[in-house]
Amino acid sequence: MTPSSSALPPSSIAERVTAVRARIDAACRAAGRDPGDVTLTAVSKTQPPEAIDAILGTGQRIFGENRVQEAQGRWTERRATSPDLELRLIGPLQTNKGEDAVDLFDVIETLDREKLARALAQAAEKRGRSPRVLVQVNTGAEPQKAGVLPDAADSLIVAARETYGLTVDGLMCIPPADQDAEPHFKMLRHLADRNGLSVLSMGMSGDYETAIRCGATHVRVGTALFGERNRP
Template structure:
């Protein structure tokens, strides 16, 4: 009898996560077609923050290669040892970024979705010069003007986009938002799309587990889905 590899995810977990990925992908295709869009124009970003190794391996086994992480250190723990074996892996930083973590973020991530102030743009530009890596960048817009939430205010977004591009030389390719939890997300998604169009940006990262179909209808190119893929979120480790 062959011994079970303790590092491998349980078959039931693999099956459950594979089923969830299949269902979310099916719904993405249906939402895109209903909006008259090519389903291939919508990228599923699996939100892997707080997930354990078994869940990550099950997601990889389901064919997922685009992942969103909130924290630099947790992302290193998740993907540092896996990157060499996964040349098609894309890591996207979707959580707030402190300027003192800019260098580590540039070294690890392919896309940084949470640029929200010029000081951070300067830190990212300096880190890119130092490392030679040039991750793509999205500007996070706080569409609900929530004081507790990261993101540039809508009225200041155009100026930040221009400064990031023209002053700091960043490859800004789009926008990201997280609408207020207690409001209809559609107006927020529409506002983000309008800002992107006004600035000639083609990428819209918007929509999460509860509203990604609405986001697709309003132009999302990337949807960030966590609980619908992995189940209820695990609690993050108690570290600073």
């Protein structure tokens, strides 16, 4: 990807990282939570190299990507020199990309069907590497959006754990853009509690403080860190 002329200067990205971390800390304290319990995932999809280098310079080491192939181009070389990076797949995953995803990502947040669980288990056995997974729940039952429906989430969690031997850390959701996010975050937390899961990846640039109030352990922030998204 060629660098975008709209990319923010490194100093601006550093300031934005500081501001977002301060807001996460404030939201945690307002909710009576330890700020150390909430992890910032920087959504690096579509960002040019200078933006990635700038945010790495702030000490940020956890990143979310939407597409396997794009992430390979962005992170394969950087990972060789920065083994402390954690890469999280936050976009839909096709089963035929399972092996590539298992090779690259530490966490796959978008498990949403048993066929994908089977593909990931097979890829993990073949590659000798098994990323942790989150089950993505389509809390708004939106037909255009990935994610298992809420009433099928329990059975998918059981299958992923018991049938396919995957390490299910928790749940992820993306609430409908035109609805109040809080009920969706509360639904996800209820599902997680019911299944003994501790990780809740929920909340983005516009609603991560609400998500923290509802129990988020990971917030996925892109625009608030990098500015408006650069399009490929």
